[in-house]
Amino acid sequence: MAYKLNSEKFNDVIGRLSEDYDIIAPALMPFEMHHSNQDVYGYRKIDSFKEIVIDKKTFFSPKEFLFPPRETMFYFSGSQIEEASYTGKNIIILLRACDINGLERIKKIFLNNGDVEDTYFQRRLGKTKLWLIECDEGFDSCFCVSMNSNKTDNYSVALKFTDKGIYANLNDDIFLDVFKSFDKIEEYRVSFIEKNKLKVNVPLPENVDIDIFDNFMWNEYTQRCIACGRCNTSCVTCSCFTVQDIICDENKNQGERRRVWTGCHIDDFSLIAGGHDYRTKNGERMRFKTMHKIYDYNKRFGENMCVGCGRCDDVCPEYISFSKCINKLNDIIEEEKK
Amino acid sequence: MISNPYLPVAAEIISIIKETKIDFTYRIKCDIPVVGGQFFQVSLPGIGEAPMSISDFSDGYVDMTIRNVGRLTSEIFKLNVGDNLFIRGPYGNGFDLLDFENKKLIIVAGGTGLAPIKNVINSFSHSKNRVKSFDLILGFKTPEDILFNYEIDEWSSLLNVILTVDEKDESWKGNTGLVTKFIKELNIKTDSDYSVIVVGPPVMIKFTTMELLKNGIKEDQIWMSFERNMSCGIGKCGHCKIDSKYVCLDGPVFKYDQAKKFVD
Numbered sequence: 001m002a003y004k005l006n007s008e009k010f011n012d013v014i015g016r017l018s019e020d021y022d023i024i025a026p027a028l029m030p031f032e033m034h035h036s037n038q039d040v041y042g043y044r045k046i047d048s049f050k051e052i053v054i055d056k057k058t059f060f061s062p063k064e065f066l067f068p069p070r071e072t073m074f075y076f077s078g079s080q081i082e083e084a085s086y087t088g089k090n091i092i093i094l095l096r097a098c099d100i101n102g103l104e105r106i107k108k109i110f111l112n113n114g115d116v117e118d119t120y121f122q123r124r125l126g127k128t129k130l131w132l133i134e135c136d137e138g139f140d141s142c143f144c145v146s147m148n149s150n151k152t153d154n155y156s157v158a159l160k161f162t163d164k165g166i167y168a169n170l171n172d173d174i175f176l177d178v179f180k181s182f183d184k185i186e187e188y189r190v191s192f193i194e195k196n197k198l199k200v201n202v203p204l205p206e207n208v209d210i211d212i213f214d215n216f217m218w219n220e221y222t223q224r225c226i227a228c229g230r231c232n233t234s235c236v237t238c239s240c241f242t243v244q245d246i247i248c249d250e251n252k253n254q255g256e257r258r259r260v261w262t263g264c265h266i267d268d269f270s271l272i273a274g275g276h277d278y279r280t281k282n283g284e285r286m287r288f289k290t291m292h293k294i295y296d297y298n299k300r301f302g303e304n305m306c307v308g309c310g311r312c313d314d315v316c317p318e319y320i321s322f323s324k325c326i327n328k329l330n331d332i333i334e335e336e337k338k
Numbered sequence: 339m340i341s342n343p344y345l346p347v348a349a350e351i352i353s354i355i356k357e358t359k360i361d362f363t364y365r366i367k368c369d370i371p372v373v374g375g376q377f378f379q380v381s382l383p384g385i386g387e388a389p390m391s392i393s394d395f396s397d398g399y400v401d402m403t404i405r406n407v408g409r410l411t412s413e414i415f416k417l418n419v420g421d422n423l424f425i426r427g428p429y430g431n432g433f434d435l436l437d438f439e440n441k442k443l444i445i446v447a448g449g450t451g452l453a454p455i456k457n458v459i460n461s462f463s464h465s466k467n468r469v470k471s472f473d474l475i476l477g478f479k480t481p482e483d484i485l486f487n488y489e490i491d492e493w494s495s496l497l498n499v500i501l502t503v504d505e506k507d508e509s510w511k512g513n514t515g516l517v518t519k520f521i522k523e524l525n526i527k528t529d530s531d532y533s534v535i536v537v538g539p540p541v542m543i544k545f546t547t548m549e550l551l552k553n554g555i556k557e558d559q560i561w562m563s564f565e566r567n568m569s570c571g572i573g574k575c576g577h578c579k580i581d582s583k584y585v586c587l588d589g590p591v592f593k594y595d596q597a598k599k600f601v602d
Binding site: 073074076079081083109110113114116117118119210213214239240241242243244245246247252255256257259262264269270271272273274276278279284288291292296297299300 | 342343344345346348381382383384385386387388405407408411422424539540565566567569570572573574575576577579581582584586587599601602
């Protein structure tokens with residue numbers, strides 16, 4: 001079922017749905033850029049159509065609405081342990097195909113890796129509806145087509161924003177009520193981009209030999225990477241966390257256990273008790289991340305983890321390009337095969 | 339409502355054995371079924387949580403030998419009998435004793451690596467007819483670091499135990515040198531009957547394995563246990579992933595023919 005709306009009507013849709021949902025969309029976040037008080041684009045709650053920004057890529061991904069940077073797991077009171085409750089509203093996230101596929105990747109980790117499900121991810125996911133934003137042409141650093149993540153059918157509503165109006169394709173009857181009064185149209189079919197400016201060649205898992213882990217190519221990243229972890233925190237598929245406890249300063253009996261984002265580029269990620277660290281060189285961390293995103297996740301789950309959103313390239317302060325890294329890796333593997 | 343897998347339960351400390359100045363064995367009340375080589379996520383509310391391997395167990399209790407190395411363990415060291423540790427688990431595969439039944443069993447353990455294997459040693463040392471032979475090489479940094487003194491004496495009366503220290507002190511009359519030095523003394527012959535377990539610090543595991551292979555042990559005859567700083571124990575936090583395996587789910591016990599392909 002497809003409908004055509006003008007921006008005013010779409011604004012009404014947002015207004016009506018806002019009673020039951022927080023609507024999360026790519027938008028301007030004034031002065032929220034670190035360090036310099038500059039503007040940044042990110043995912044946040046919106047109240048009107050005019051706040052939605054379609055022509056810019058966000059710095060951070062929408063994963064934080066399912067897996068927040070910091071989440072309380074338990075509250076402590078003496079030796080009493082109480083699960084932190086979750087009372088958040090239902091949410092609708094407006095996002096692109098790459099990010100929908102990205103959330104599917106971390107869902108595999110949180111719900112399907114091992115035989116128990118992650119309570120905290122599950123309860124947020126249960127309150128989440130995804131609305132697809134169709135891409136016209138993508139951005140300069142996108143390579144979703146190379147990663148097979150340019151398409152998806154996992155959405156409640158697909159939206160196409162054009163100069164002539166907004167097209168909405170319904171995939172979930174729960175939203176029928178809000179759309180049914182609008183002009184029904186037949187000709188709108190959801191489309192996905194078929195070509196990016198960037199093409200990335202991902203090596204096949206069966207061509208990856210253990211020697212590549214020690215290849216000299218990783219040394220470059222030891223020189224360049226400063227282990228800031230921006231590539232991890234901006235990545236829609238990075239799902240690693242560390243659990244921390246804190247005690248209230250005023251009352252030592254009160255405290256909480258929470259989890260916070262971490263990442264394989266960040267110091268101490270691979271440190272164990274007694275001081276041994278499995279990856280001290282930043283090039284080793286780059287290698288670890290690269291192989292996880294395009295090789296070993298695939299061996300475990302049958303698809304690559306990286307969805308080609310290109311945010312890691314956008315945010316790296318050292319201008320390290322992940323897409324170039326994958327291509328370089330593939331070239332070396334192809335060369336060695338000869 | 340699904341149960342929360344991160345929720346720990348209180349477990350009362352029923353005894354504390356001071357093995358060395360910095361390694362104490364905590365015996366906790368516990369009826370959860372466990373396997374040697376598995377681990378618990380152990381925590382103190384407000385302090386922190388960390389993986390701890392199970393060193394031994396029997397009806398109604400589990401032992402964990404804990405080294406005082408960090409924020410959590412230094413607080414655990416302040417606890418007394420009757421206090422609680424908070425645990426969830428057990429996690430990991432542990433050692434499958436069937437892999438070692440009717441084999442010529444060799445165990446090489448370094449330092450605190452002895453803890454996760456202690457239950458396996460006890461299982462076979464008390465029923466030696468279950469293995470064809472049993473050699474145990476134990477290495478510690480100094481005589482002061484030796485764990486489970488009381489049990490090493492008992493094992494020595496039941497099987498071939500080679501105990502060595504890297505650096506001796508004036509009182510030490512036994513062997514000195516790395517465990518690798520003593521593998522030759524076992525006169526290993528190429529034989530499909532061997533099963534070998536190597537546990538210890540990463541460097542010790544690496545060189546011990548090389549020495550074993552040099553002496554005729556095959557890659558698929560060696561088992562090893564991995565140590566990582568897991569934050570979850572259930573395959574979510576990412577800290578223990580190596581290649582496509584998660585130490586908490588697929589390990590911590592791996593066979594060497596698989597583990598040799600792991601690059602951290």
